[in-house]
Amino acid sequence: MDANPVLAETIRGNWVENRHRGAFAVIDADGTIIASAGDIERAIFPRSAIKSMQALPIFARHADEKFHHTPEELALACASHHGEDVHVTKVAHFLDRMGLSVNDLECGAHVPTNPAAREAMRAAGGEPSALHNNCSGKHSGMLSVALAMGIPTAGYVGREHEVQKQVRAAVEAVIGEPLSEGKCGTDGCSIPTYAAPLRAFAFGFARMASGKGLTPEFALAAQRLFDAATSNPLLVAGTGHADTLIMEAFKGRVMQKIGAEAVQCGAIRNKGWGYALKCDDGNIAASQAMLAKVLLEIADPDDAQRKLLEGYAHQTIKSVRGAEVGELRAV
Amino acid sequence: MDANPVLAETIRGNWVENRHRGAFAVIDADGTIIASAGDIERAIFPRSAIKSMQALPIFARHADEKFHHTPEELALACASHHGEDVHVTKVAHFLDRMGLSVNDLECGAHVPTNPAAREAMRAAGGEPSALHNNCSGKHSGMLSVALAMGIPTAGYVGREHEVQKQVRAAVEAVIGEPLSEGKCGTDGCSIPTYAAPLRAFAFGFARMASGKGLTPEFALAAQRLFDAATSNPLLVAGTGHADTLIMEAFKGRVMQKIGAEAVQCGAIRNKGWGYALKCDDGNIAASQAMLAKVLLEIADPDDAQRKLLEGYAHQTIKSVRGAEVGELRAV
Numbered sequence: 001m002d003a004n005p006v007l008a009e010t011i012r013g014n015w016v017e018n019r020h021r022g023a024f025a026v027i028d029a030d031g032t033i034i035a036s037a038g039d040i041e042r043a044i045f046p047r048s049a050i051k052s053m054q055a056l057p058i059f060a061r062h063a064d065e066k067f068h069h070t071p072e073e074l075a076l077a078c079a080s081h082h083g084e085d086v087h088v089t090k091v092a093h094f095l096d097r098m099g100l101s102v103n104d105l106e107c108g109a110h111v112p113t114n115p116a117a118r119e120a121m122r123a124a125g126g127e128p129s130a131l132h133n134n135c136s137g138k139h140s141g142m143l144s145v146a147l148a149m150g151i152p153t154a155g156y157v158g159r160e161h162e163v164q165k166q167v168r169a170a171v172e173a174v175i176g177e178p179l180s181e182g183k184c185g186t187d188g189c190s191i192p193t194y195a196a197p198l199r200a201f202a203f204g205f206a207r208m209a210s211g212k213g214l215t216p217e218f219a220l221a222a223q224r225l226f227d228a229a230t231s232n233p234l235l236v237a238g239t240g241h242a243d244t245l246i247m248e249a250f251k252g253r254v255m256q257k258i259g260a261e262a263v264q265c266g267a268i269r270n271k272g273w274g275y276a277l278k279c280d281d282g283n284i285a286a287s288q289a290m291l292a293k294v295l296l297e298i299a300d301p302d303d304a305q306r307k308l309l310e311g312y313a314h315q316t317i318k319s320v321r322g323a324e325v326g327e328l329r330a331v
Numbered sequence: 332m333d334a335n336p337v338l339a340e341t342i343r344g345n346w347v348e349n350r351h352r353g354a355f356a357v358i359d360a361d362g363t364i365i366a367s368a369g370d371i372e373r374a375i376f377p378r379s380a381i382k383s384m385q386a387l388p389i390f391a392r393h394a395d396e397k398f399h400h401t402p403e404e405l406a407l408a409c410a411s412h413h414g415e416d417v418h419v420t421k422v423a424h425f426l427d428r429m430g431l432s433v434n435d436l437e438c439g440a441h442v443p444t445n446p447a448a449r450e451a452m453r454a455a456g457g458e459p460s461a462l463h464n465n466c467s468g469k470h471s472g473m474l475s476v477a478l479a480m481g482i483p484t485a486g487y488v489g490r491e492h493e494v495q496k497q498v499r500a501a502v503e504a505v506i507g508e509p510l511s512e513g514k515c516g517t518d519g520c521s522i523p524t525y526a527a528p529l530r531a532f533a534f535g536f537a538r539m540a541s542g543k544g545l546t547p548e549f550a551l552a553a554q555r556l557f558d559a560a561t562s563n564p565l566l567v568a569g570t571g572h573a574d575t576l577i578m579e580a581f582k583g584r585v586m587q588k589i590g591a592e593a594v595q596c597g598a599i600r601n602k603g604w605g606y607a608l609k610c611d612d613g614n615i616a617a618s619q620a621m622l623a624k625v626l627l628e629i630a631d632p633d634d635a636q637r638k639l640l641e642g643y644a645h646q647t648i649k650s651v652r653g654a655e656v657g658e659l660r661a662v
Contacts, residue, residue, distance in 0.1 A: 003334030003352070010592075010613065013516025015526045017376050017592055018613040021334070021352070045348050108651030122453070133651060185344025186656040195346045261341075261348055281612035282341065282349040320439030320464060325517040 076137025082238025083112025205274025407468025413569025414443025536605025
């Protein structure tokens with residue numbers, strides 16, 4: 001198997017220290033490749049980068065008609081949130097509104113992703129609950145689907161549960177590829193994740209951004225989800241995170257979502273282009289450098305947006321004493 | 332530039348998620364390559380993996396005659412210690428014995444690497460000092476060199492300070508390659524780090540293990556340093572760390588040292604073989620999987636040693652709820 005190209009590297013002093021390989025595709029809804037690097041047909045696990053696709057059954061199964069999800073709740077359904085108070089409070093309220101609680105979440109508990117929130121919890125002697133899990137919003141959305149379908153919520157994370165079948169069908173419909181038990185794993189939050197070609201995820205985001213090739217129902221659902229996420233970027237990630245800052249800076253024009261192990265997916269909404277990127281070795285910071293370079297080239301950034309992206313494309317490495325000793329940079 | 336081979340990968344469910352490339356060399360003191368993979372002539376930053384080489388001026392400049400370093404102090408000079416009480420106490424005593432203190436260390440302060448030590452410090456409301464820096468033992472050794480040379484210690488981390496010139500000369504003598512300002516950076520602890528071919532570091536460890544090709548003075552110094560490190564594996568890293576566990580398990584037969592950004596160097600002492608390994612992307616866990624596979628193949632492990640190494644060659648990946656969902660494995 002050929003190696004993907006080096007798309008990011010770290011420099012220490014005047015010599016390369018680390019190399020990060022990867023692939024990306026930028027595609028329109030007709031399947032035309034706008035830009036790409038590496039093997040875009042290799043199947044990757046999209047992980048949390050496609051939470052907006054996984055949220056489509058909220059509309060397909062009419063959970064939205066039953067619960068009238070707010071834009072904030074839809075944003076949380078698309079989120080890998082950082083467990084800050086704002087996230088935890090809103091997810092708890094979302095569940096409460098459906099007559100559910102933290103006890104119905106099957107994602108497991110982990111400490112908040114946000115360092116300040118983690119520190120505050122520690123200082124208060126608190127313990128994390130499933131509400132703090134970065135996926136608790138997505139899980140709440142999945143629970144709303146189960147309730148709308150009138151089926152038991154217990155076991156909703158299982159591959160054979162009707163909710164996950166609905167999620168799988170929605171993703172297949174959007175990316176235009178069958179998903180297979182032969183390329184399947186379990187995500188950190190216990191739901192199934194299916195690998196598919198990198199190209200297909202970019203294509204799916206282009207279709208969600210443009211509505212082209214989707215049923216009118218899915219096209220509208222995709223627009224509502226992208227509107228919700230890009231209008232509430234703090235809820236989709238957290239304070240200071242790249243996804244939040246990028247979506248804030250692009251004021252609705254860019255949908256951006258990270259996935260575990262260095263996946264980056266999103267859309268340039270005004271152009272109807274979708275993109276998908278994976279750093280082969282799972283390094284998040286390197287994938288953000290790669291993403292920044294792609295967005296610099298395809299997203300027509302203004303000065304402020306460019307400045308933000310340049311900060312990810314060139315990340316300073318410091319010594320313990322704080323001296324600049326190198327950088328992680330996109331190449 | 333050709334890509335190094337994939338030497339480790341992560342599997343999620345039944346599909347590959349991440350790929351880690353790298354190179355390694357196992358060499359004897361005559362320069363014969365016992366085993367290798369990838370581009371072993373590519374210059375890499377050895378970082379902390381060659382602290383035992385960097386400690387040689389303690390002997391070359393007769394600091395050992397002045398201060399009579401204990402084996403524990405020599406082990407700390409070769410260490411990336413984890414900031415546990417045992418490390419901090421012994422480094423403080425080492426400095427005190429030389430009429431120095433934490434204020435003379437120029438490595439900077441960071442929280443203990445060991446999670447329990449970090450937690451205890453946090454619970455006690457303590458602040459880390461330079462003693463907790465994983466390099467404080469190496470720095471103390473370097474300070475001993477400055478004192479033995481009768482020169483000011485201030486600025487001993489600088490590239491032009493006589494201590495660092497001595498360190499550079501010792502490394503050059505052992506690896507048999509000139510080091511260059513053209514391939515130089517600053518380590519996290521503020522001292523210079525020079526890149527050189529991966530092969531040369533393996534060769535240097537073979538020469539230190541066997542004494543072959545070294546001056547009698549360096550041969551003896553290398554033996555004392557390896558004896559000290561392998562007799563005090565807890566001081567060289569910390570509780571539960573691979574380096575500590577591997578050196579404990581091999582009872583003096585294997586010298587093993589990690590370096591930042593996924594470098595692994597060491598020696599099979601009874602065979603006189605040195606090895607050096609670098610994971611291209613800087614992933615520590617992947618480099619430990621690669622290292623484990625190399626040691627399984629070349630170090631003649633007994634059953635207990637094999638079991639330990641297999642645990643690094645196959646590292647379980649769990650979901651937030653603790654279910655096994657994949658593994659990081661050497662390939």
